[in-house]
Amino acid sequence: xxxxxxxxxxxxxxxxxxxxxxxxxxxxxxxxxxxxxxxxxxxxxxxxxxxxxxxxxxxxxxxxxxxxxxxxxxxxxxxxxxxxxxxxxxxxxxxxxxxxxxxxxxxxxxxxxxxxxxxxxxxxxxxxxxxxxxxxxxxxxxxxxxxxxxxxxxxxxxxxxxxxxxxxxxxxxxxxxxxxxxxxxxxxxxxxxxxxxxxxxxxxxxxxxxxxxxxxxxxxxxxxxxxxxxxxxxxxxxxxxxxxxxxxxxxxxxxxxxxxxxxxxxxxxxxxxxxxxxxxxxxxxxxxxxxxxxxxxxxxxxxxxxxxxxxxxxxxxxxxxxxxxxxxxxxxxxxxxxxxxxxxxxxxxxxxxxxxxxxxxxxxxxxxxxxxxxxxxxxxxxxxxxxxxxxxxxxxxxxxxxxxxxxxxxxxxxxxxxxxxxxxxxxxxxxxxxxxxxxxxxxxxxxxxxxxxxxxxxxxxxxxxxxxxxxxxxxxxxxxxxxxxxxxxxxxxxxxxxxxxxxxxxxx
Numbered sequence: 001x002x003x004x005x006x007x008x009x010x011x012x013x014x015x016x017x018x019x020x021x022x023x024x025x026x027x028x029x030x031x032x033x034x035x036x037x038x039x040x041x042x043x044x045x046x047x048x049x050x051x052x053x054x055x056x057x058x059x060x061x062x063x064x065x066x067x068x069x070x071x072x073x074x075x076x077x078x079x080x081x082x083x084x085x086x087x088x089x090x091x092x093x094x095x096x097x098x099x100x101x102x103x104x105x106x107x108x109x110x111x112x113x114x115x116x117x118x119x120x121x122x123x124x125x126x127x128x129x130x131x132x133x134x135x136x137x138x139x140x141x142x143x144x145x146x147x148x149x150x151x152x153x154x155x156x157x158x159x160x161x162x163x164x165x166x167x168x169x170x171x172x173x174x175x176x177x178x179x180x181x182x183x184x185x186x187x188x189x190x191x192x193x194x195x196x197x198x199x200x201x202x203x204x205x206x207x208x209x210x211x212x213x214x215x216x217x218x219x220x221x222x223x224x225x226x227x228x229x230x231x232x233x234x235x236x237x238x239x240x241x242x243x244x245x246x247x248x249x250x251x252x253x254x255x256x257x258x259x260x261x262x263x264x265x266x267x268x269x270x271x272x273x274x275x276x277x278x279x280x281x282x283x284x285x286x287x288x289x290x291x292x293x294x295x296x297x298x299x300x301x302x303x304x305x306x307x308x309x310x311x312x313x314x315x316x317x318x319x320x321x322x323x324x325x326x327x328x329x330x331x332x333x334x335x336x337x338x339x340x341x342x343x344x345x346x347x348x349x350x351x352x353x354x355x356x357x358x359x360x361x362x363x364x365x366x367x368x369x370x371x372x373x374x375x376x377x378x379x380x381x382x383x384x385x386x387x388x389x390x391x392x393x394x395x396x397x398x399x400x401x402x403x404x405x406x407x408x409x410x411x412x413x414x415x416x417x418x419x420x421x422x423x424x425x426x427x428x429x430x431x432x433x434x435x436x437x438x439x440x441x442x443x444x445x446x447x448x449x450x451x452x453x454x455x456x457x458x459x460x461x462x463x464x465x466x467x468x469x470x471x472x473x474x475x476x477x478x479x480x481x482x483x484x485x486x487x488x489x490x491x492x493x494x495x496x497x498x499x500x501x502x503x504x505x506x507x508x
Contacts, residue, residue: 045060050113133271200234213289231267400487401413401475410433458487
């Protein structure tokens with residue numbers, strides 16, 4: 001490894017992929033291992049563990065490391081690490097594990113990606129984790145919603161041996177590991193790198209911001225967008241990556257590059273900003289751009305922000321010396337018509353007109369087909385966004401009825417379906433009764449686990465119908481918030497979603 005770039009966090013870039021001999025040995029023994037099918041978030045985590053993005057971690061956190069990270073933002077040995085990286089499993093699965101056991105970690109197709117040697121198994125206090133790590137127990141925070149409803153109840157800690165990275169068929173040439181990026185930088189003679197993290201499409205303000213950052217630091221610009229799990233409702237990563245690729249022509253040749261990071265964001269604000277800086281350090285980055293409300297989930301339903309606008313910047317600054325990664329702070333960039341340029345809002349002279357367009361306003365313009373001004377973004381960006389942004393009138397949606405048995409859900413759902421079919425214009429699918437029992441939930445019982453599975457299956461089918469521009473009308477008994485919340489998030493990302501609780505009095 002080159003000495004010209006910043007050293008990885010902890011001093012050594014971790015690589016958990018074993019050699020061919022050990023891989024063959026593990027595959028041969030795996031018939032005796034328990035198997036765990038990785039969730040989408042766990043798929044993101046295992047990939048970044050194996051390729052060294054999470055250096056110095058060598059597996060999912062054990063209890064001592066977990067509690068230290070939760071309470072003090074440090075591993076048990078004192079190394080700075082702000083975010084718990086945990087393998088959550090069901091209570092039933094955890095009950096069959098003992099220290100020293102090996103578990104095959106498999107992708108959704110059943111391919112064994114890695115093996116974890118169990119160190120310890122425990123049931124965490126998830127409310128305590130939410131409060132200490134994310135500063136709230138409000139389930140309107142995406143990470144808290146995951147902890148309290150979507151995630152599993154028990155954690156398994158232990159070292160990981162990787163057999164192969166998850167398979168990606170999209171943008172393979174841009175999915176560069178820390179080792180690959182470091183090799184590229186070294187070959188190009190690059191010693192200083194400034195990284196820009198994003199989970200959104202980039203517009204003129206972002207290009208201006210990143211150009212300023214590169215000029216101020218004298219560093220090569222790495223556009224390093226997240227293409228793993230982000231915030232529900234975000235623009236899909238396929239569209240975003242096409243935007244990033246289209247924008248590369250706006251930068252001077254050789255001054256900037258783009259690489260994709262398969263990170264599952266937690267939207268953890270200040271702690272997450274430090275985490276992001278450490279991940280980029282492992283990729284050879286020594287300057288990191290942190291803007292307003294970095295990695296924050298916004299506000300709750302009362303309009304109260306989960307984090308202050310510059311809390312993330314302040315926490316990163318407090319660890320700058322220890323990390324070796326220098327913060328490049330930026331405030332909101334706005335367009336100043338009189339100067340035909342973008343400026344940080346605090347640099348705009350008093351009384352001078354400035355313009356900006358919020359994400360909500362942009363989505364509205366895309367939905368109603370109205371013009372998006374060139375001062376805001378570039379024609380090539382608009383073209384990419386319009387490819388995948390349906391007008392509101394053409395979007396699919398799901399209506400999800402819930403309530404007690406006998407409350408009238410099915411009656412109302414059937415009436416709604418008939419009325420929608422009468423209006424015409426798009427397909428309507430009813431997911432209720434015999435349709436679900438015969439085709440989706442056959443063999444399931446009435447345990448909590450089976451009920452959750454049933455609702456998850458219905459949600460998946462509804463999301464596919466919605467994504468295709470159709471209407472799904474669902475009317476199951478869905479007593480548990482976790483699967484309902486997961487369905488809402490998944491469906492809202494591809495279209496409209498309405499939850500209707502049929503509150504029929506028991507005496508009726």
